[in-house]
Amino acid sequence: MAISTEDRMAIMDLLSRYNHAIDGGDTEAWLDCFTEDAVYEFPPDRRWEGIEQLREVAESRAANPDQPASRHWLNNVLIEGDDQEARVTSYVMLLRLSDCPRINHTGMYRHTLRKVDGAWKFAHRRMDQDR
Numbered sequence: 306m307a308i309s310t311e312d313r314m315a316i317m318d319l320l321s322r323y324n325h326a327i328d329g330g331d332t333e334a335w336l337d338c339f340t341e342d343a344v345y346e347f348p349p350d351r352r353w354e355g356i357e358q359l360r361e362v363a364e365s366r367a368a369n370p371d372q373p374a375s376r377h378w379l380n381n382v383l384i385e386g387d388d389q390e391a392r393v394t395s396y397v398m399l400l401r402l403s404d405c406p407r408i409n410h411t412g413m414y415r416h417t418l419r420k421v422d423g424a425w426k427f428a429h430r431r432m433d434q435d436r
Contacts, residue, residue, distance in 0.1 A: 308386050316384055316391055319425045324377040332363040339427045340419055346431040374402040391418045411435045
């Protein structure tokens with residue numbers, strides 16, 4: 306069965322809530338975007354498994370006074386799947402905000418989403434930076 310328009314909109318909302326939460330330093334809202342057993346990969350050498358490791362990442366980021374403000378921008382979002390699991394691919398650009406805002410990196414997000422209690426969440430997230 307193809308993914309419904311309602312599910313597509315809910316997935317787009319999840320992507321936006323994730324970006325607003327990470328950029329705004331809202332740890333709880335950010336964690337709410339993930340399944341309990343989520344995996345987040347940022348090759349070549351960063352990988353976090355489970356909500357507690359993700360919590361450590363978010364709290365460390367929020368506690369770092371030198372962490373520059375950021376804005377995550379997604380586009381060219383492709384969504385495939387059904388009413389319980391979806392694969393999402395998108396382009397990403399991360400802006401670092403400072404006296405002289407700059408593009409920090411660009412790349413591709415590759416996600417596997419799962420519906421949990423009626424809500425879409427990230428089960429697996431991978432960020433591949435352009436080289």
